Amino acid sequence: xxxxxxxxxxxxILDHAKFPHGRGLGLVGSHVGESHxxxxxxxxxxxxxxxxxxGVVRDVRWEGQGCSISQASVSVLHDLVVGNxxxxxxxxxxxxxxxxxxxxxxxxxxxxxxxxxxxTAFTGVAKYPARIKCALLxxxxxxxxxxxxxxxxxxxx
Amino acid sequence: MTSTLEVPARTLNASELxxxxxxxxxxxxxxxxxxxxxxxxxxxxSQKPEVVLDAEQDFYVQRNAAVHRGAHQLAEEATExxxxxxxxxxxxxGVSPGSLVWTSNATAGINLVAYAMSNASLGRGGAxxxxxxxxxxxxxxxxxxxxxxxxxxxxxxxxxxxxTLRWIGVDDDGRIRxxxxxxxxxxxxxxxxxxxxxxxxxxxxxxxxxxxxxREEGALTVLDACQSVPHLPVDLTALGVxxxxxxxxxxxxxxxxxxxxxxxxxxxxxxxxxxxxxMVEVVTMEQTTYAPPPQRFEAGTQxxxxxxxMGAAASYLAELGMDAVAAHxxxxxxxxxxxxxxxxxxxxxxxxxxxxxLATVSFVVDGVHAHDVGQVLDDSGVAVRVGHxxxxxxxxxxxxxxxxxxxAAVYTTDEEIEVFREALAGVRAFFGLEVS
Numbered sequence: 001x002x003x004x005x006x007x008x009x010x011x012x013i014l015d016h017a018k019f020p021h022g023r024g025l026g027l028v029g030s031h032v033g034e035s036h037x038x039x040x041x042x043x044x045x046x047x048x049x050x051x052x053x054x055g056v057v058r059d060v061r062w063e064g065q066g067c068s069i070s071q072a073s074v075s076v077l078h079d080l081v082v083g084n085x086x087x088x089x090x091x092x093x094x095x096x097x098x099x100x101x102x103x104x105x106x107x108x109x110x111x112x113x114x115x116x117x118x119x120t121a122f123t124g125v126a127k128y129p130a131r132i133k134c135a136l137l138x139x140x141x142x143x144x145x146x147x148x149x150x151x152x153x154x155x156x157x
Numbered sequence: 158m159t160s161t162l163e164v165p166a167r168t169l170n171a172s173e174l175x176x177x178x179x180x181x182x183x184x185x186x187x188x189x190x191x192x193x194x195x196x197x198x199x200x201x202x203s204q205k206p207e208v209v210l211d212a213e214q215d216f217y218v219q220r221n222a223a224v225h226r227g228a229h230q231l232a233e234e235a236t237e238x239x240x241x242x243x244x245x246x247x248x249x250x251g252v253s254p255g256s257l258v259w260t261s262n263a264t265a266g267i268n269l270v271a272y273a274m275s276n277a278s279l280g281r282g283g284a285x286x287x288x289x290x291x292x293x294x295x296x297x298x299x300x301x302x303x304x305x306x307x308x309x310x311x312x313x314x315x316x317x318x319x320x321t322l323r324w325i326g327v328d329d330d331g332r333i334r335x336x337x338x339x340x341x342x343x344x345x346x347x348x349x350x351x352x353x354x355x356x357x358x359x360x361x362x363x364x365x366x367x368x369x370x371x372r373e374e375g376a377l378t379v380l381d382a383c384q385s386v387p388h389l390p391v392d393l394t395a396l397g398v399x400x401x402x403x404x405x406x407x408x409x410x411x412x413x414x415x416x417x418x419x420x421x422x423x424x425x426x427x428x429x430x431x432x433x434x435x436m437v438e439v440v441t442m443e444q445t446t447y448a449p450p451p452q453r454f455e456a457g458t459q460x461x462x463x464x465x466x467m468g469a470a471a472s473y474l475a476e477l478g479m480d481a482v483a484a485h486x487x488x489x490x491x492x493x494x495x496x497x498x499x500x501x502x503x504x505x506x507x508x509x510x511x512x513x514x515l516a517t518v519s520f521v522v523d524g525v526h527a528h529d530v531g532q533v534l535d536d537s538g539v540a541v542r543v544g545h546x547x548x549x550x551x552x553x554x555x556x557x558x559x560x561x562x563x564x565a566a567v568y569t570t571d572e573e574i575e576v577f578r579e580a581l582a583g584v585r586a587f588f589g590l591e592v593s
Contacts, residue, residue: 001587002190005536009529014589042528042544043558065558067528068588134528 007104007124008131009068016118017068022078025063027051033148037141039133044070048141050081052149057081057089062138069122069131074138076118081142086152092116093139099123100132168484169477169567177477178568180206192538195573200356200517200564201542202406203387205470209410212469213462224461225435225452239461242468243451246416249471250382250401251392256424258417258451259464263383264306266402266417267350269454270379271310272430274348278318282428289377289427293319296345298376300325300333301554302355302362305547307381311350320347327554331358331507338370346376353385353401357548357562358507359490359517361385368397377423383407387566388486388515390479393418405463409566410470414463417454424450431456474567482567489565489574490516496578497563501592502585506555516565519546522581524590527559533587534561537580 027034027049036047044066051058060078064071081089095112096119104127106120107113113120125135146152169177178184181204188194196204216238222231224239240254247254260266276282277289291297297311301324315322323346325337333351342349349371354361364380371378380401385391387408393401400423404415419427429436429447436456438446447453474482491511497503502523508514522530531543542562545552552558563577586592 001533002536004189005533008532009587018589043549043552044526044528045558067526069528128532131528131532 004104004124004127008128010121010124012118012121013068013072016072016075020071020075020078022060022062022075022082025049025061027059027061031058031149031151033145033150035141035144035148037137037144039066039070039137041133042067044134044137046070046074046137046141048074048138048145050142050145050149052086052146052151055151056085057083060142062141064138066137067131067134069125070134070137073119073122073135074141076122077138077142080117080119086146089142089146092119093142096122096139097136100126100135102126167478167481168488169481173477173481174485174568174570177206178570180208180473181568182207182210184568188535188538193576195537195539195576197563197565197569197573197577198540198542199387199566199569200384200407200546200562202412203409203566204568205411205466206409206473208473209466209469213411213466216462216465221462224459235461238465239459242464245468245471245475246464247418249475250386250403250416250418251394252418253421255451256418256421258419258424258454259459260402260415260417260454261413261460262406262415263381263402263404264310264415266400266415267307267379267381268310269417269430270400270402270419271314273427275314275317276428276430282426285426286428288423291315291318291320291347293321294345295320295347296323296343297321297348297350298323298325298342298346299350300352301327302331302333302358302360302551303350303352303548304356304381304383305549306383307350307352307379308550311348321345325351327358327551330360330509331355331551331555332360333362335363335366338366342370342374342376344374346371346374348379349376350379350381352381352383353391354388354515354517355507355548355551356384356517357519357546357551357560359384359515359519359564360508361389361513361515363513364396364398372397384515384517387474389483399423405467405470408467408470409473410467411463413460414467416467419450421450424454427454429453429456433457435459477567485567486516486565486569487511489569489571490514490518492571492574493518493563493565493577496574496581499578500582500584502590503581506552506557506560516569517562518564519560519562521557521560522584525584525588527561529588530561530581530584533584534577534580537576537583539563539577539580541577 046064048062222235277286382403527543
């Protein structure tokens with residue numbers, strides 16, 4: 001295997017794909033927003049629920065099918081956002097999107113990159129334009145689900 | 158269940174195949190890490206031989222002018238080249254040039270028929286066009302194997318006219334259920350639209366059975382010939398279909414051009430769809446009379462260089478001989494099926510024998526998503542298609558969201574399929590799954 005393949009499929013990604021975190025829907029209540037997102041080119045799907053109360057993401061649950069990149073990405077998202085306030089969640093989401101636009105070079109801001117935890121393993125994905133959408137599928141669902149909670153302004157990100 | 162295609166003895170020998178490959182400059186390029194390209198995505202789009210590229214270039218360098226207008230020499234030459242291309246493509250599929258309409262792609266060709274029927278349903282085209290009119294109670298029949306391009310336009314036509322869409326199923330081998338023709342096609346059926354060969358399973362449809370059944374009920378037949386025309390000898394007149402659409406880019410020609418065949422008598426009775434310049438006879442401020450086909454359906458400036466490229470592609474294939482092309486690809490189909498069968502944990506979606514099928518093999522690797530399969534193959538320089546291949550219902554029929562698809566063409570070699578096999582054999586191991 002080439003080195004760019006090893007960077008694309010880092011062990012941490014393969015582990016998250018195999019043993020995903022936060023999988024299984026079931027959140028209910030007035031604080032819960034839900035979003036279903038599809039990647040029309042490959043049919044990957046994710047349904048994501050978020051429980052947002054008092055400005056804090058209390059839980060994220062999801063169900064989906066798709067490639068290892070898309071599934072691992074939602075699993076990592078779960079770990080990164082649960083327990084954080086909206087401002088932090090937005091910041092992490094923005095940093096992850098920036099990482100996906102970096103063509104595999106990573107971010108200049110080390111501190112920001114550190115805030116991504118396991119998500120830094122996705123650095124290599126940004127070298128493969130066709131796969132960036134896979135990595136962002138769950139994040140798009142999160143953005144939409146947060147709006148659906150009705151507890152945040154709909155300006156968009 | 159169907160007659161088996163005659164596979165002629167003549168195929169391409171090694172030196173002929175080498176000569177063919179030399180005609181395709183792109184096949185010689187290398188990819189990341191200096192790997193040779195193994196292009197097994199011809200079902201999505203084919204590569205182009207130099208004669209096609211030259212024909213387009215030559216048009217722009219030597220003959221560029223507006224066609225069918227202008228009294229100058231360039232306009233004459235451009236018009237001649239444009240119509241010569243139509244002759245070549247028409248002859249390649251066994252029809253008269255007057256029954257071949259240029260379209261921007263095959264999707265546009267199928268939509269053209271659907272929208273003409275829509276217009277006829279609104280009374281356009283007068284009494285002669287009433288044979289195309291649909292109303293509630295009428296039925297449109299398609300199959301579960303269709304590419305979205307031969308499904309969605311009919312869903313839309315049904316929605317616009319109140320007609321009902323019905324479909325014929327697919328069996329576990331991925332073949333269209335010919336036995337359902339008698340029950341699904343009825344006296345209410347006005348259109349029977351079906352593919353000549355599935356872009357997913359590679360299965361070839363017994364067209365004669367479909368045409369015979371449609372005729373019994375007086376239904377029009379619309380054939381999606383995108384996957385057959387580049388790979389098999391196709392004589393649309395002999396097949397007896399009423400309409401057929403195919404694209405240039407899958408048959409070694411350029412993108413941006415396709416063709417719609419319609420029986421002349423039908424095209425003459427059919428109302429136009431896209432209207433404007435070039436498709437008229439007399440225009441007053443109140444009304445317009447229309448040109449005869451095929452011009453009636455070619456409004457606006459045409460994609461002239463692409464039609465010329467498509468004409469060159471048809472001639473190139475005709476010169477190789479479609480019997481030889483089909484025989485070579487029949488051989489490749491066997492190699493592809495053997496390659497996939499040799500790897501544990503991989504199963505084919507479609508027929509597993511070479512009878513009546515193309516060298517297009519879709520497969521599922523247990524435990525690995527198609528996107529990931531494609532990525533690992535890409536790392537060995539092997540280009541395959543991953544996803545639903547614009548056929549979601551067919552994938553749903555097999556309980557999968559996506560497949561990987563290896564599809565060959567006339568320029569594909571045995572050695573390339575061996576590279577594919579070796580790369581495929583490494584996929585499950587790469588993702589930490591058992592390999593035996």
